[in-house]
Amino acid sequence: MSDRMKTICFAFALCLVCSLLLTAASTGLKPLQVKNIQMDRKKNILLAIGLIDSRRIYQASEIDRLYKKNIFKYDTDQTGTIIDPSAAPEMAQDNLLPIYLAIDNNNKIISYIIPIETRGLWGKINGYLALQSDGSTIKGFTVYKHFETPGLGGEIEKKWFQKNFVGKKIVDQNNHFMSISIAKGRAADQVPEEKLPNYVDGISGATLTGQYLTKGLQKILSEYEPASVRFRQNLLQCRMQTDEPWCENEKEK
Amino acid sequence: MSHGAKMKKKNNALKIFLQPIWSKNPINIQMLGICSALAVTVQLKTALVMALSMTFVVSCSSFMISLFRKQIPKNIRIIVELSVISTFVILTDEFLRAYFYDISKQLSVFVGLIITNCIVMGRAEAFALSNPPHLAFIDGIGNGFGYGSVLLAVAFIRELLGSGKCFGFQVVPDYLYSMGYENAGFMLLAPAAFIIIGLLIWLQKVLTKDGELNR
Numbered sequence: 001m002s003d004r005m006k007t008i009c010f011a012f013a014l015c016l017v018c019s020l021l022l023t024a025a026s027t028g029l030k031p032l033q034v035k036n037i038q039m040d041r042k043k044n045i046l047l048a049i050g051l052i053d054s055r056r057i058y059q060a061s062e063i064d065r066l067y068k069k070n071i072f073k074y075d076t077d078q079t080g081t082i083i084d085p086s087a088a089p090e091m092a093q094d095n096l097l098p099i100y101l102a103i104d105n106n107n108k109i110i111s112y113i114i115p116i117e118t119r120g121l122w123g124k125i126n127g128y129l130a131l132q133s134d135g136s137t138i139k140g141f142t143v144y145k146h147f148e149t150p151g152l153g154g155e156i157e158k159k160w161f162q163k164n165f166v167g168k169k170i171v172d173q174n175n176h177f178m179s180i181s182i183a184k185g186r187a188a189d190q191v192p193e194e195k196l197p198n199y200v201d202g203i204s205g206a207t208l209t210g211q212y213l214t215k216g217l218q219k220i221l222s223e224y225e226p227a228s229v230r231f232r233q234n235l236l237q238c239r240m241q242t243d244e245p246w247c248e249n250e251k252e253k
Numbered sequence: 254m255s256h257g258a259k260m261k262k263k264n265n266a267l268k269i270f271l272q273p274i275w276s277k278n279p280i281n282i283q284m285l286g287i288c289s290a291l292a293v294t295v296q297l298k299t300a301l302v303m304a305l306s307m308t309f310v311v312s313c314s315s316f317m318i319s320l321f322r323k324q325i326p327k328n329i330r331i332i333v334e335l336s337v338i339s340t341f342v343i344l345t346d347e348f349l350r351a352y353f354y355d356i357s358k359q360l361s362v363f364v365g366l367i368i369t370n371c372i373v374m375g376r377a378e379a380f381a382l383s384n385p386p387h388l389a390f391i392d393g394i395g396n397g398f399g400y401g402s403v404l405l406a407v408a409f410i411r412e413l414l415g416s417g418k419c420f421g422f423q424v425v426p427d428y429l430y431s432m433g434y435e436n437a438g439f440m441l442l443a444p445a446a447f448i449i450i451g452l453l454i455w456l457q458k459v460l461t462k463d464g465e466l467n468r
Contacts, residue, residue, distance in 0.1 A: 010333070025347045033354075
């Protein structure tokens with residue numbers, strides 16, 4: 001066999017063995033990885049409402065228990081009405097917005113959580129924004145998946161950045177909708193004082209990540225504005241229905 | 254084989270294992286793999302996982318490359334080395350994501366970047382291609398440990414001074430904090446690792462009185 005033939009054969013065999021190994025590992029470990037990702041999302045929802053501490057390590061069962069006890073997923077339609085899960089099927093699915101409610105033992109909504117999915121600099125940014133039941137104050141913000149540059153835009157996953165969101169507002173002084181924005185550098189140096197509740201400190205060296213996140217939050221929050229308005233007007237009430245609390249509009253009752 | 258030759262062979266293997274840990278340490282002496290040593294040494298836990306991943310990759314890839322060293326065509330040898338190394342790296346990454354999700358999230362790109370770590374390619378080129386598999390494997394383990402020991406030393410200093418912890422457990426007692434002791438935030442930043450590695454290199458040069466004399 002000529003040398004060239006030998007080289008080609010060796011390269012082919014190598015590729016075959018390597019790809020078989022990688023395929024086997026990837027498919028074999030997939031179920032575990034998917035489970036980890038789901039657990040990580042639940043953990044991020046709990047982090048956003050401050051139910052768990054980011055510095056502590058939690059067992060998977062503990063996360064599961066806290067999630068099951070406190071968090072309930074619903075859909076809202078475009079008027080911000082929460083859909084009765086049992087009566088939902090006839091609605092067109094793509095018009096619905098998912099919303100997570102954190103409900104305490106007395107069936108009081110303490111927070112609602114909006115899933116965030118927006119463009120970043122290098123890829124999608126996924127996270128959660130939790131708002132207090134007053135419909136205007138941010139309770140927490142987390143990012144569970146992103147492709148930003150580690151050390152620069154990647155800092156959006158860090159606590160020092162996310163804790164700046166806590167207590168900020170999505171309304172202006174006159175109680176009109178005003179999305180939360182990421183400032184370029186320190187918010188206090190960039191924006192007038194009356195607008196400070198709507199701005200968080202930016203990350204130096206990651207101006208573009210901040211801009212994309214600002215735009216994305218603006219878009220998502222305006223989609224959820226009808227629901228937020230209902231919270232602001234205190235129109236939602238929950239009652240226990242068999243094993244799961246059910247929330248609805250008080251006015252329509 | 255005579256008894257003497259056997260002894261010599263054993264000593265040789267031991268020497269191959271010990272050299273990269275001290276006198277030919279990949280980070281402190283050869284200045285390789287510094288990039289990841291800066292990035293993953295904020296905590297001992299990530300440093301340990303990184304050290305183990307690295308040891309696994311460098312020893313297994315050296316072993317495989319040495320096993321086929323007579324068959325690997327010379328003209329595509331770098332590509333072959335790279336394919337073998339990246340296969341092991343991706344396997345490690347998949348394994349971590351399945352069993353140590355949080356750690357793999359913290360290590361982020363750096364497990365994947367083992368592929369570009371000069372130590373792995375360097376050992377494949379310089380040792381595995383010209384030595385039998387068992388020695389190449391030992392050489393890989395030795396280099397992984399040499400790399401890992403520096404990583405752990407740096408991570409120990411950074412975690413202790415930067416967050417007052419050791420493997421995530423608080424070791425600086427509370428009464429020191431109440432007396433006004435504060436964690437050195439600088440230790441959590443990459444430049445701190447650079448300075449610590451510099452100091453470690455200095456320490457090793459002083460201890461071995463190597464450096465200028467042997468040049």
